[in-house]
Amino acid sequence: MKKTAFEDNIKRIEEIIGYIEGNQVSLDESVKYFEEGMKLIKECESKLETTKKKVVKLVSKDGEMTEEPLDEGEENGV
Template sequence: IKRLEEIVEKLEKGDLLLEDSLKLFEEGIKLTRLLNQKLNETEKKVEMLIKDENGNIKTVPFDDKKE
């Protein structure tokens, strides 16, 4: 994430040559895809503890799209 932040900072300054900007942009896209993939993999591993109607605790897969 730190490298992605550095890339954004450099691109926002606007003092790079076009070729350098394109290289950084491409690197940023690759990093973004990698980070999204890692986030998706991590989300699949996360489970929530839920108490059922009988008061028993069970684990269920985390699904943030339900909310």
Template structure:
């Protein structure tokens, strides 16, 4: 069930990018590339979190048949 784009994998990749961006000797071009990659991953994570939130909210809503 785990995919290469799982939320946990995306968080790990973001951590790696953050560590690379904190290096003093990082060339500007590479820094910009990593920043853009990080922003794309953040967007994916936001989508995944929203999807999970929606699923939980749907599950917690009372069913029409239940009284």
């Protein structure tokens, strides 16, 4: 299966966290990585929000399948 840009962004964020937490870079480099990470996080949040709006659940009504928007509580597994 081909990785999506979202998955690539998550992988890169994990790499950045590793660099910063591992003290593998200077303070200046840490700041640059932090800025890059924040940009990637915002891109991921935007993609998640777009995807969330597309999610629907199938509900059987009168023997027919219909689509209804995902309830707010259900998105958190409630």
